[in-house]
Amino acid sequence: MEPRDPVILLIDPANTRNGSEYETAIRDLGFRVVSLSTGLLPADATPPLDPDGETSLYADDVDDAVRQVRAAGFDLRAVVPANGSSLHVADQIAARLGLPGNDPALGWARRNKAAMRVRAAQTGVRVPEFRLVHSLGEVAAAAQDIGFPVIVKQTMGTGSYGVSVISDAAALDEAETLGTVDRRGRPVTEWLVERYVRGREYAVNFCSADGEHRLIDIWEYRWPDDRDYDFPLWDIVQIDSAHPDYVRVERFCRQVLDAFGIRQGPGHIEVKCSGDGDDVYLIELAARFSGGPAVPMWTRHSDLRPFHDAVECFLGRRPDIIDGDHGFRAVLGSVVIRNDDAPGTLVAVHGLDELGALPGVADVLAEFRPGDHVPITNHNMCIPVSASVHGPDRATVLRTIAIARETVRLEIAPDPVGRTTVAPGTVAGS
Template identity: 80%
Template sequence: MEPRDPVILLIDPANSRNGRRYKTAVHDLGFGVVSVSTNASSSVATVPAHTDGEMSFRVSDVDDAVRQVGEAGLNPRAVVPARGSTVHVADEIAARLGLPGNDPALGWARRNKAAMRARAVQTGVRVPEFRMVRSPGAVVEAARDIGFPVILKQTMGSGSYGVTVVSDAAALNEATEALKVDRHDQPITEWLVERYVRGREYAVNVFSAGGEHRLVDIWEYRQPDGRDYDFPLWDIIQIDGDHPDYLPVEQFVKQALDAFGIRHGPSHIEVKCGDDGDDVYLIELAPRFSGGPAVPMWTRHSDLRPFHDAVECYLGRRPRMIDGDHGFRAVLGSVVIRNDEAPGTLVAMRGLDELRALPGVADVLVEFQPGDHVPITNHNMCIPVSASVYGPDRATVLRTIAAAREAVRVEIAPDAACLAT
């Protein structure tokens, strides 16, 4: 890399599963990579000045990033966030450098659940009735005011961690007690209390280029029964344009992206369509790729080049996927084998070979080994088994998902405390 060569700043690529893929895309597009590790990415180890011929440096904040870019004589053409947790930092750096990015003034609204709801109300984006509170006692008061069932959320949580649906007052105190610390055992100082919406839930993936939004796909979260839930992943499958919720969801999501100042790059949005009418509600919004199986499946079963397309968007260009056909050659889905019974010790995981041998099954992920403690599956980081599923049509994918569930048996010895009750 020579001085003044055009480069792309890749924010927090270390310890990100997307970091290497973004680097490959950047190089394929003819740019050098400069890896920037931010203070907000605490899990990243100290980065050497150069790695494999690429410049890397650590910054303490946005001001420090801008200063170091200037002092190094770099010629940045884009700022690309590799980690979802620091997308807001990338937006601020891009704005300071005069490069394409999403509105930095709305970064907090795209990151914090309470600020997200406040922005939605301000801009007419429909959200469930909610309260943001700062004490366990206020959680109780807010829940009673809104009316049961409610769903409690940490305002800075992710992957469904710290999300609990509460059906009545009797369960409220227990739920509140369990939400006093986050997954890093740090005290929680604010909670979102929200009306629980009964209905169909969808994950929506979109690319934006210069403020124009192109829907990639919509995935339906299917549940095993009609009970209220706080963890959405069970059976997941794409819906198509013939589905009655497809067009309303697409229109709603594009409205939300505009309201939250998203103009460039990929976004992942979760919405619910209420059973009490045709209303669509915003549940979550993030200017990043889906954390599930969608992106790697796109690369195998469509004409999309997700990371190349994303870099093009951050460069302020208009990738072909904004206007062209995405060329999907299969219907995509996923199966999630949960532990819904009781926490305990894993005795055996049976049927994995049969699962891997099923036609239309790929990317089998196993989180636990015999002897490991397996909690109740209530967030993305404690799923015993999951797999990507694909097929020529929706009916085939649903049959494969059912066959996958029949194949796998997770044997868990419940904790003594659970047996005692």
């Protein structure tokens, strides 16, 4: 790479689907890629491949990253974050280099759940009542102070890992099972205890350019009954403007984006509506694209080019995603086949071939093989089977999801411990 070639700094692209997508988009737009690893990824993360002789940097902190970039003399045009764990670092680097990005002073509030709640309270964004605790032994007092049910979360957790609903005082012993390490084995030193909001839950996706926000879509998490839950994935489907919650959810999320300084690029917000009034609650947010199947489905079933347009936003440009017709040609959804019975050894997954052959079904993922131990499905790294679903309308998508649930059966030999009731859509044992 020549020192004055126009380049874009890509933060932590290793081992992420988004990393490779962003690399492709950056090259398509005529820029070279400089990859920067921050040390926030797991120690076994694979450095990005360098097929075109492009540069990879490794920095211990923001100061080191800025020093290396400046010393290299790059014609740097943008800083693009590829990994959710280092979004706040990317914001700081961009600000230090005078490039477009999101408010670096609010980066931690977009990353840490406790700081997120504090910022929300300061700006009038509705959040459930909460307490921050620094040991699991403090959960009981916080829960009793707030009132049951409560939900307990690691402040830096992702994908619902280490999350638990405590329904009443008798269930407080469950807090001791949360553990004191995160999904990467790192020590956890603080937890959020907050009032559990009963109601409809949504994932909302935006893209922003210079502080102007364009809604991409809203997905509803559809739960099969009125049980409280700590992991929301079951059936997920897009809603449209005819849905009774659509307008108030969009309005609320625009308030969230402004309150948390998200001005450039993607924004993903999760909210709950507890009733029929104006009572939307912020549950989670991040300045990134949605995980799961949403983004790949956009590329197949709409005119969106999400990664190209996100790069344009970080360049300070106004991409088509802000002004253009998104051109959705189908309603999108997803089905998640869980193990909600008991942990055990997988004997077989029946119906996978039939699932993949269903009209409107794609991207079938089976995360476990026969002989693997299958835990209870309580976070996004232990989902036995999932699939993308699309159709011409919402009713068709919901019918396809229902057929998918009838088609797939998990055969699991339970561990030699007590068992709970089998939830709809999963079968333990043969």
